[in-house]
Amino acid sequence: MSSLVGFLSLVFAIGINFYLFLSRYIFKFQKQKFNLFIRFSSLLTLLSFFSLMYAYVVSDFSNYNVFQNSHSNKPLIYKISGTWGNHEGSMLLWLCILSIFSFFFSFTKNIEDNFQKLTLIIQAFLHILFGLFIVFTSNPFLVNSILVNEGLGLNPILQDPGLAVHPPILYAGYVGYSIVFSIAIAGLFQNTDDEWIYVAKKWSLISWTFLTGGIALGSYWAYYELGWGGWWFWDPVENISLMPWIAGLALVHSLMMVRGEQAIKKWIVFLSILCFSLSVFGTFLVRSGILTSVHSFAADASRGIFILLIFFIVTGFGFLVFLLKEPKKSNALNLLFINKVSALVINNILMIIATLTILLGTIYPIIIEVLYNKRISVGGPYFNSTVIPIMIPGFLLMSIAPILSWQTNKINNSKKYVLAFIILSVLVILQSYFLDFNTWGFVGLLLGFWIILASIIAIFSSYKIKINIKFFKIINPHVAHIGVGIAIIGITCSSVFQNELDFNLNEGDKFNVNGKTVLFEKIETTNEINFQSLRGKFLFDIEKNQSKKIEAGKNYYPVSKMITSEAGILHKWNKDIYFILGDQKNNEWFVKVLINPFVSFIWLGVIIMMYSGLIAISRR
Amino acid sequence: MNRIFILTPLIVLLIICIFSLVYLLSGKDPNKPPSALLNKDVPIFESSSLYNAKDIIKTKDIKNKKTLINFFASWCSPCKIEHPLFFEIRKKYPELYLLGFNHKDPTSDAKKYLKDDGNPYDFVGVDSEGLIALEFGVFGLPETYLINEDGKIIYKFMGPITMDILKNEIEPLL
Numbered sequence: 001m002s003s004l005v006g007f008l009s010l011v012f013a014i015g016i017n018f019y020l021f022l023s024r025y026i027f028k029f030q031k032q033k034f035n036l037f038i039r040f041s042s043l044l045t046l047l048s049f050f051s052l053m054y055a056y057v058v059s060d061f062s063n064y065n066v067f068q069n070s071h072s073n074k075p076l077i078y079k080i081s082g083t084w085g086n087h088e089g090s091m092l093l094w095l096c097i098l099s100i101f102s103f104f105f106s107f108t109k110n111i112e113d114n115f116q117k118l119t120l121i122i123q124a125f126l127h128i129l130f131g132l133f134i135v136f137t138s139n140p141f142l143v144n145s146i147l148v149n150e151g152l153g154l155n156p157i158l159q160d161p162g163l164a165v166h167p168p169i170l171y172a173g174y175v176g177y178s179i180v181f182s183i184a185i186a187g188l189f190q191n192t193d194d195e196w197i198y199v200a201k202k203w204s205l206i207s208w209t210f211l212t213g214g215i216a217l218g219s220y221w222a223y224y225e226l227g228w229g230g231w232w233f234w235d236p237v238e239n240i241s242l243m244p245w246i247a248g249l250a251l252v253h254s255l256m257m258v259r260g261e262q263a264i265k266k267w268i269v270f271l272s273i274l275c276f277s278l279s280v281f282g283t284f285l286v287r288s289g290i291l292t293s294v295h296s297f298a299a300d301a302s303r304g305i306f307i308l309l310i311f312f313i314v315t316g317f318g319f320l321v322f323l324l325k326e327p328k329k330s331n332a333l334n335l336l337f338i339n340k341v342s343a344l345v346i347n348n349i350l351m352i353i354a355t356l357t358i359l360l361g362t363i364y365p366i367i368i369e370v371l372y373n374k375r376i377s378v379g380g381p382y383f384n385s386t387v388i389p390i391m392i393p394g395f396l397l398m399s400i401a402p403i404l405s406w407q408t409n410k411i412n413n414s415k416k417y418v419l420a421f422i423i424l425s426v427l428v429i430l431q432s433y434f435l436d437f438n439t440w441g442f443v444g445l446l447l448g449f450w451i452i453l454a455s456i457i458a459i460f461s462s463y464k465i466k467i468n469i470k471f472f473k474i475i476n477p478h479v480a481h482i483g484v485g486i487a488i489i490g491i492t493c494s495s496v497f498q499n500e501l502d503f504n505l506n507e508g509d510k511f512n513v514n515g516k517t518v519l520f521e522k523i524e525t526t527n528e529i530n531f532q533s534l535r536g537k538f539l540f541d542i543e544k545n546q547s548k549k550i551e552a553g554k555n556y557y558p559v560s561k562m563i564t565s566e567a568g569i570l571h572k573w574n575k576d577i578y579f580i581l582g583d584q585k586n587n588e589w590f591v592k593v594l595i596n597p598f599v600s601f602i603w604l605g606v607i608i609m610m611y612s613g614l615i616a617i618s619r620r
Numbered sequence: 621m622n623r624i625f626i627l628t629p630l631i632v633l634l635i636i637c638i639f640s641l642v643y644l645l646s647g648k649d650p651n652k653p654p655s656a657l658l659n660k661d662v663p664i665f666e667s668s669s670l671y672n673a674k675d676i677i678k679t680k681d682i683k684n685k686k687t688l689i690n691f692f693a694s695w696c697s698p699c700k701i702e703h704p705l706f707f708e709i710r711k712k713y714p715e716l717y718l719l720g721f722n723h724k725d726p727t728s729d730a731k732k733y734l735k736d737d738g739n740p741y742d743f744v745g746v747d748s749e750g751l752i753a754l755e756f757g758v759f760g761l762p763e764t765y766l767i768n769e770d771g772k773i774i775y776k777f778m779g780p781i782t783m784d785i786l787k788n789e790i791e792p793l794l
Contacts, residue, residue: 148695274629281636290643304644312637319629363636370642 003063006051007141013044013099014131017124024121031113035106038120042103049096052140053083061151064142065089071153073530081164087287088140090167094283095130097175098123105179111199115190122182129310137303153557162221166214170241173211174279177244179203184272185318188325197265200272201255202617208248209613215241216606224567231602234383239362240282243355247275250351257344267348273318280311290366343401350394357386395447398484399454402477403462416461420453444492451485473619480612487605493598504588513577513593516541523589531555536581536589540570552579573600662767663755667745670722670730677745686794687717687767691753693725694733696761702780706740709786713794721747723761766793
């Protein structure tokens with residue numbers, strides 16, 4: 001029953017959007033009526049999504065999708081997250097978020113009626129495309145042709161609280177760019193005043209903040225769930241989330257900077273189209289199963305071709321409009337050797353080069369396999385040695401960009417900065433001389449600390465310190481950059497200065513980690529509701545009274561017959577001690593211990609960036 | 621010059637789409653690396669018959685004969701779709717040995733399924749824990765493998781086989 005309701009409301013919502021799309025040419029609507037229709041279609045799409053969720057919650061196995069991906073033994077939260085833990089459901093979530101964005105956009109004030117209408121019509125067009133995709137190739141409401149009373153279970157690797165919320169937040173970021181795309185295209189068509197730039201700014205900040213959160217959650221999940229000790233693997237799916245993120249970052253900066261320069265406006269339109277294109281391209285790569293990764297779902301060529309077609313239509317349409325209706329050219333850029341505009345241009349160029357480099361590495365295996373029928377994989381070594389060097393000049397520029405002037409080449413207080421930079425360099429050189437020297441470690445630390453230091457100097461020397469909301473809004477760009485600096489320090493330390501220790505242990509053995517004695521207490525197996533767990537129990541620092549317990553092990557999920565690894569992590573502010581329980585051989589357990597310094601700085605940096613994204617949204 | 625700059629995204633888009641399309645149409649599957657299992661020895665297995673637990677089949681029992689191995693289950697609806705084709709294969713190639721592995725299925729369900737839809741297999745092995753499937757690297761049901769007289773895997777197919785696949789891909793190997 002709920003499946004029927006879900007399917008009908010999905011189809012009905014697509015119908016309304018089709019009607020709205022035609023309204024540009026055939027039926028003319030009042031603004032009020034038009035907005036009501038948009039909101040109604042959003043509610044229908046929501047209803048459709050919640051019907052599917054309901055089917056999951058009550059374990060309605062007459063729905064084929066529920067049967068394939070759920071099990072009545074699962075805890076409620078994973079029944080709910082099972083809704084989007086599979087291809088069909090996640091596409092419905094995609095559509096649902098698209099219509100939620102349209103819903104909220106229909107309430108935007110201060111923009112011209114026709115412009116708002118045109119934006120929403122483009123949204124309706126996107127809704128139709130993805131709606132038809134769901135109905136024809138990925139219908140989550142199919143009826144199960146056989147009668148069953150139990151389901152096949154959810155991929156156990158997805159049975160994790162972090163991953164339950166990761167897809168919706170990430171999708172909110174991806175799909176949020178649809179609004180930015182629609183605004184930019186509508187802007188090209190109407191070619192009126194610059195009001196749309198302020199509207200686009202807000203929405204692109206919202207999308208970017210969501211995307212940041214989504215990527216961070218995913219990478220945090222990979223850190224503690226995959227049990228490989230790292231948090232970023234240059235997996236194709238990670239790469240395709242990084243591309244719109246970097247392009248989106250370029251977009252946000254351009255939107256902040258624009259002062260009526262036509263060239264920048266043109267660039268903004270280009271970036272807006274690019275961001276959403278990359279989002280759709282990412283959806284294509286994941287959903288067609290064309291690239292193998294931890295995210296691969298069953299591959300289906302017809303699905304792939306359908307999304308490829310959508311990608312082609314959306315991106316082709318966007319860039320074609322851009323080609324035909326390019327904004328009129330007028331006042332040139334005020335480029336000086338070093339002022340805000342030139343810093344912005346350099347920053348944007350670097351970000352686009354980085355995006356293209358990642359794009360090339362990601363699709364290179366496809367090209368090679370088509371041409372030579374060989375399977376290759378492009379991974380960490382390529383990306384580390386190309387993307388990072390491209391970003392470094394951008395990071396350097398970032399430390400001083402917010403204090404550059406618009407009109408002149410001068411930097412206020414430049415002596416202070418030079419002095420600070422010299423002192424800092426000496427300190428970092430000393431640090432790397434006395435500890436182990438590593439080029440990347442040196443560069444990363446210097447860069448990270450320099451960004452933080454320069455931003456702090458800028459805050460103290462350029463503004464009067466007051467504790468009120470307005471002050472926090474003014475210093476927001478510096479705060480964001482401090483977040484980046486902190487993240488860079490975390491990234492550098494945890495990857496360059498990571499330490500690995502291997503042990504073969506019996507229960508009751510004591511061993512030494514980082515100068516502290518650790519006791520391997522025992523191995524314990526227990527039966528949980530939907531899995532069996534095997535845990536190695538460790539006591540860290542037994543000499544102290546408050547020794548810490550660490551559990552590392554594996555889970556076995558009998559329904560899907562899969563084993564997942566569960567790392568045991570002891571979090572400290574300056575390092576994570578990361579335990580991995582390996583296999584048992586000759587009555588000895590293999591235990592790997594990783595010491596990851598300053599990992600918490602990465603998450604702290606990301607949280608600061610998101611905070612400053614939120615502040616920027618509230619600022620006009 | 622400016623025009624070329626603006627045209628670039630469209631050209632890049634076209635190139636990406638063409639390559640992706642060729643990739644998709646060529647039926648390549650990222651989960652199936654080119655010829656990874658092909659020409660490898662069939663994994664070592666041992667399984668009892670669905671109908672008689674004392675009746676055991678081992679890897680060496682299928683040496684010296686061409687064998688088609690099919691992983692199926694009563695709960696797998698695509699298996700139901702391909703099921704009738706095995707009767708055709710049986711009729712056309714009586715000398716081909718048809719070995720079915722019943723995957724993660726209660727015995728009673730499996731027996732009922734083969735009673736209702738018929739049993740085309742020469743031998744139905746039980747793989748209730750999915751361990752044999754693990755050895756073969758089965759990704760999802762159904763999956764079909766063709767083994768030659770030397771005990772090497774010469775063909776593998778994921779998903780239900782169809783008339784076209786039977787004619788174009790399997791028959792030339794028989």
